[in-house]
Amino acid sequence: MERKLAIGLVYNLKKPPDDGIPIDAYAEFESAETVDLIANSLQSMGYHVRLIPFEGPSILAELQSAPVDLVFNIAEGLSGGRNRESIIPALLELLGKPYTGSDPTTLGVTLDKSLTKEVVAAQGIPVARGRSFFQPSAEEIDNLVSELKTFPLVVKPRWEGSSKGISTTSLVKNRAELSAEIERINQLYDQPALVEEFLPGREFSVGLIGNGSDLQVFPVLEVVYAEKPLTDFVYSYEVKSGNRETLVCPAPIGDRLSDRLSRLAQQAFTVLGCRDWARVDFRLDGAGEPRFLEINPLPGLSKDSLYPLQARAAGVSYPELLEKIVNSALQRQNNKREATGSGKLG
Numbered sequence: 001m002e003r004k005l006a007i008g009l010v011y012n013l014k015k016p017p018d019d020g021i022p023i024d025a026y027a028e029f030e031s032a033e034t035v036d037l038i039a040n041s042l043q044s045m046g047y048h049v050r051l052i053p054f055e056g057p058s059i060l061a062e063l064q065s066a067p068v069d070l071v072f073n074i075a076e077g078l079s080g081g082r083n084r085e086s087i088i089p090a091l092l093e094l095l096g097k098p099y100t101g102s103d104p105t106t107l108g109v110t111l112d113k114s115l116t117k118e119v120v121a122a123q124g125i126p127v128a129r130g131r132s133f134f135q136p137s138a139e140e141i142d143n144l145v146s147e148l149k150t151f152p153l154v155v156k157p158r159w160e161g162s163s164k165g166i167s168t169t170s171l172v173k174n175r176a177e178l179s180a181e182i183e184r185i186n187q188l189y190d191q192p193a194l195v196e197e198f199l200p201g202r203e204f205s206v207g208l209i210g211n212g213s214d215l216q217v218f219p220v221l222e223v224v225y226a227e228k229p230l231t232d233f234v235y236s237y238e239v240k241s242g243n244r245e246t247l248v249c250p251a252p253i254g255d256r257l258s259d260r261l262s263r264l265a266q267q268a269f270t271v272l273g274c275r276d277w278a279r280v281d282f283r284l285d286g287a288g289e290p291r292f293l294e295i296n297p298l299p300g301l302s303k304d305s306l307y308p309l310q311a312r313a314a315g316v317s318y319p320e321l322l323e324k325i326v327n328s329a330l331q332r333q334n335n336k337r338e339a340t341g342s343g344k345l346g
């Protein structure tokens, strides 16, 4: 009988928030329930699974000694800075161990929303106009206000995910609110605040899986919110954690918009050098045209997260989705080995 492939699942486990740190501090980490779901699903697909929680610097030795063929990486990292998602892939590259998903450079760039927008905008992908600030002078704020010539604006942390720092106060309607919100983000998250023009249209998200000519785009998902008009809506931490939105997939949109969103998502995935899997978020501007908001190369995998819903709409069950991510990573490794004349993995 063929030996089962051994997969090391590397993750950060959610903890209850400590006093004195933001309520959403561990929002991007995995719950014990999600870790169990992933491990059980991989086992149901015939893999042997070893849990490798990332809790600190001892991870290097743990990764080195773990008898695994492939690491399934969903670790968000621990440092808090914009390199945090790159830590595990960088260590795995140091150790020469294969892993699922994007490399440290892509994870670093995509965590930084300003840098990401520079890269995708250079490819002609439309983005929200904006700028980022750390403790700006009054003059810098005045300059921004006269440059953008519009309110409301959105203020968000430059390198967070899972709606961290996004709340009802993120949508600012005048200069005083803008200045206060920049200050709040700088203080609370210890990083620049990204100020963008507010895109008042419908919100969509597109999941992708695979690489190169095998890159598959899942049906477009719409985030629907019934409590307020779209012109007042931001998909905040409060909305997300309270499950107050409805996720509709496939989104009830025509082929033209669906094709456009899919193409833009594919283009963003490719130019940013993403691998195996990712999810791209968009919103429509006042003219109804899609604008890229951000890309998540480690999209959430909890049972009700957007990415598994997108897969399900394509007829891909949760365990099959994980298997596809694994196969995509193995295929990449094999292609590399073939190119260098080395033996096959998996």
Ligand SMILES: Nc1ncnc2c1ncn2[C@@H]1O[C@H](COP(=O)(O)OP(=O)(O)OP(=O)(O)O)[C@@H](O)[C@H]1O
Pocket (backbone or CB within 6 Å): 113, 128, 154, 156, 160, 161, 162, 163, 164, 166, 196, 197, 198, 199, 200, 203, 233, 234, 235, 236, 281, 283, 293, 294, 296
């Ligand atoms: N420029 C903008 N115009 C309108 N809404 C915006 C804008 N930027 C962010 N938002 C709203 O805030 C939400 C969160 O923003 P964004 O996707 O950048 O953050 P995130 O925390 O990285 O998200 P995720 O939870 O998907 O990782 C968006 O889903 C959208 O509703």
Ligand SMILES: [Mg+2]
Pocket (backbone or CB within 6 Å): 281, 293, 294
């Ligand atoms: Mg998002």
